[in-house]
Amino acid sequence: DQQVKQNSPSLSVQEGRISILNCDYTNSMFDYFLWYKKYPAEGPTFLISISSIKDKNEDGRFTVFLNKSAKHLSLHIVPSQPGDSAVYFCAASVRNAGNMLTFGGGTRLMVKP
């Protein structure tokens, strides 16, 4: 049973527009959420995170929103740039239980010039 799901395997966006990547989770014990970005032939790199005590965290062009009641989080990229084209993974953890990351299946974002 997948505890973290990214239902859209791919997303195509025009340069300059907003990219919205979605993630759903089922484990209500998760209290910390992260987004990782992965380019081909490289390992995932940390992008942004959010604690369950917040509903929004912003870092430059990247904003993560958390809706605990819906068990849903999203990553907004504004404006999107061609260099943002990558696979984005959502991950979740339970801080008091070893803090292990459970990853979603990833969404491939393509930003067209």
Add this chain to the structure above:
Amino acid sequence: DAGVIQSPRHEVTEMGQEVTLRCKPISGHNSLFWYRQTMMRGLELLIYFNNNVPIDDSGMPEDRFSAKMPNASFSTLKIQPSEPRDSAVYFCASSLRLAQETQYFGPGTRLLVL
């Protein structure tokens, strides 16, 4: 800092052979994680260490898989004997502390078992 270093980057071997993957975590990081990425199962945690001690190996698929961390700067993941279904990309990651959520990943080892 050089980041997490993994070797080899690519490995092609025949079924039944022993495979050893290597990882050097970021200096000063106390926690180390081994992940496997496949099309079917995505990115899954195999085992993790804290202060060189294995904490949870419940993600290790079978007894054919073993991992060691003899010191703070080196870890190995061994598959013996290897099978075609072990073909995947294996990532090593490290974090400053077990309680620190941000894990830093290496570039991965792409393994192909023929």
